[in-house]
Amino acid sequence: MNCRHCLTRSSSALPLQGFSFYQRRPSSPSPFSLNMAGAKNSSDLRLRVAVKAVPSSPSSAEMSGADAEEEEEKSEIYSHNMTEAMGAVLTYRHELGMNYNFIRPDLIVGSCLQTPEDVDKLRKIGVKTIFCLQQDPDLEYFGVDISAIRDYAKACGDIQHLRARIRDFDGFDGLGRAPSVAMAYMFWFQGYKLSDARDLLLSKRSCFPNLDAIKSATADILTGLRKKLVTLKWKDDKCCTVEISGLDIGWGQRIPLELDEEQGFWILKRELLEGRYEYKYIVDGEWTINKHELFTTPNKDDHVNNYVQVLNGDTDSANAALRKSLTGDDPDLTREERLKISRFLEALP
Template sequence: MNCLQSVGHSRFSALPWPKRVDAHHRRTAVFNGFVGTGSLRVAAMKTSSNSRSSLYEDETEEQASSLDAKMTDLSDREEKSEIYSSNMTQAMGAVLTYRHELGMNYNFIRPDLIVGSCLQTPADVDKLRSVGVKTIFCLQQNPDLEYFRVDINAIQQYSKELNGIHHYRAEIRDFDAFDLRMRLPAVVSKLSKIVDINGGVTYIHCTAGLGRAPAVALTYMYWVLGYQLDDAHKLLQSKRPCFPKLDAIRSATADILVGQWKARVTFKWDGDDCSSVDISGLDIGWGQSIPLKFDEEQGAWLLERELPEGRYEYKYIVDGEWVYNSNELVTSPNMDGHVNNYIEVFNEDVNIEARQRRKKFMDGDAELTTDERKMIRQFLDSYKDDADLDEEEAEVRASATSDAIASGTIGVPDKA
């Protein structure tokens, strides 16, 4: 079922113990070369100095307390990874796993392009810098960072203190193909302008590096670097198994080349034998829902919503239970046997030629002509996402100039 639900999961440990146990249980552990049990207090060797023995016990108690705290934190991160992986699998329609506790992971897609998981500490900036990265491009939203307790401010501040590497953000909602579609033009426009200035290797990441980041990298290769979509997708998958939403990329491409039209759609749940009906999916993603209103005349729950052209999956939530409506179009069962409703939205007032061009992209024939590539590039170059983009571009150029001066690439004019 393509919805986000937190469910219970078994946990396992990445540490070299045969099984994970809670911090307050007895265990055997290796710590700084000593082996101990219970509270991990190591008995000091008998000595004539009672103070020395007491000091040793104090030190080992502190060590034990520190280890317990680390194990509790590890357990927490493992559980969060389990829940996140489950939600990602359900929302993306593919079995995907992310282990945050194992640290940042990534793959070179091209010599100048890397796709990976999120940075977790400022030390990860040094790791990326060591492989030639000049641009870190973060797609995470604040709730993503807060979930895994990532201090983005510390990472950004450390990046500013270094020469030759820069950190930027361009947020896309997790597990949301519609938000990806709508944000791709702004995000890829920003990315291409930054890369044009910074050069070097670019690191694109989301949380797990399996959905949003691969999709942005793929779109950048398709719109900017001259790849056809299928070729770029094959290259991406050969380097990093992942699950970018191709329909979102095709829709965003058609939005630029053909235009975006909207149509008003009514969703209906018959019956007055329930106290609440919501709908999830559509253009709001699986992590949110919208309530339907009960219409006494029709004896049904209704929602009217204006949607851009495209295909949308959704599900009803009736008195808290996720269900599909058998009176509306349904998808084929997924790998778990779950079914969603779906709707194809189109505007009948759009001319036939424009509709056929959009259909061409959505049916899989997404190859771009030279003129279409030129049109997309002009669109990206002229795109303004928000009021502070000019200020950010100026900062990028100033940083690039500062780096060039520091490295001796350009000289500083003599003072008069």
């Protein structure tokens, strides 16, 4: 995501100050980065809005036959594994190099940087801040030297490279954490209604942001981050290991369950913020759902996940009414609510 500072949409929009995102779930694997930039003249911007960057790392067409096949195979394996984990089709072609789209003149969403030379590509179009949400295991899988990229950006002196662990704002968009964070940025700071932010994003870049995750994160911040203890169980069928992925840790991580031999169940107890969480079990390495717990209907690709809905018991409270409003069909925020979110985020380490 690239942001050009203080180009606001309305008088209610807020400038970006000390910008960081509340971590609703630790990060899941994602090919996307976020970049923030300073504005150039408007005629340049109009020409760039629909432009994608030329791949800056060697594309498969520029590699030797063996290297190109190896890169394509790694992308296929990665896409397959993430599709299996998240319950929706994810296609990521790392071998095609960095690419991005201007969502607004001050906001760019694109793939992660792959080489230090990619830093110069973004500097040339006025990018001032790169906000990278990639996890270390995914960068290592594709052989991306993130330390070299960050060191080079620091040496340039006119661009900063930030990284953050961020809760999974995207459900199956895995992907698309960056698109969802871009939507949250427009919703929280730039005066957009959530539906308008979504429509603008999808008009510029093909992605699958999950509005419900952004709504829940917004409600979490404005209602005080209340948690509730949740217990998940898998009936022991003589398996050796049982893990859960998704939930509040993202699809790239796993939590082991503990076997209670007396009860005959593998058990996970975890405090979760209010909201809806999807997850899957991994039993002896095989991804599956628990048919004795809530599960989603099959999506268009016939994938199904378990889910848990975490609710506070006081359904008549002011916080409950606010959460219901914020998680409704098309929420909007008042200036006071945006200020509260801004203060909350600025107070985070």
